[in-house]
Amino acid sequence: MSPVRHSYSHSVPDNEQTAAVSPSGCLSGFVLPPLTVLTVGCLLVFYVSRLGDPTLYISEAPPSVQTFSSVISPIFTPEVQHWGGQIVIWAATAGVDPNLAATVMQIESCGDPLARSRAGAIGLFQVMPFHFDALDNPYDPATNAARGLTYLRKALERADGKYSLALAGYNGGIGVVGRSESLWASETRRYVYWGEGIYADALSGQAESPRLQEWLAAGGASLCQQAHQRLGLQP
Secondary structure (H helix, E strand, O other), rough: OOOOOOOOOOOOOOOOEEEEEOOOOOOEEEOOOOHHHHHHHHHHHHHOOOOOHHHHHHHOOOOOOOOOHHHHHOOOOHHHOOOOHHHHHHHHOOOOOHHHHHHHHHOOOOOOOOOOOOOOOOOOEEHHHHHHHOOOOOOOHHHHHHHHHHHHHHHHHHOOOOHHHHHHHHHOOOHHHHOOHOOHHHHHHHHHHHHHHHHHHHHHHHOOHHHHHHHHHHHHHHHHHHHHHHHOOOO
């Protein structure tokens, strides 16, 4: 629905003495006090006995590892669902949540690979021409997705993972991420309103999105009608 006005900024020493295992399974030592050895030994037996229990190690997973859905939410329109499998692949390559990628596609082009805005933004993710290399075909879906979602990832990084700010950065340029919302263009504020609501509905597991329905009623339906015809989907 709105052009993407962003730009890249291409931017312990071993102890010589040993311990023996007692028949009870607890350790007894030659040097350490018997009570200490007994306590340590019992703890070792406890942990070894639970090696196969995955719940023991849940907290050890690196906090930076994120698990994304392998499918997009059913809330998105048929035109976006048409690209569902590719969105998952493109999003994984860029390192973003496929439902966030689908949200951006929804409000940018509704899945129309030939969409072009009055400002010159191109394709599925409405990427401005200066983001493409000389030999790129900006209307190629995979190329368009690579450029658009790479920028979305940069916006997320600048926004410390806050997706509402990342959406603002995608629409208004990454520079807006650090500015007060009162300084955002009205278009960017509307973009974030639609995007954060649709994405939240996608994450909630709902079958339908009230915010998406609101977006369609506000003018998105005409964009989706054009996409539907371009994709040759059945009525």
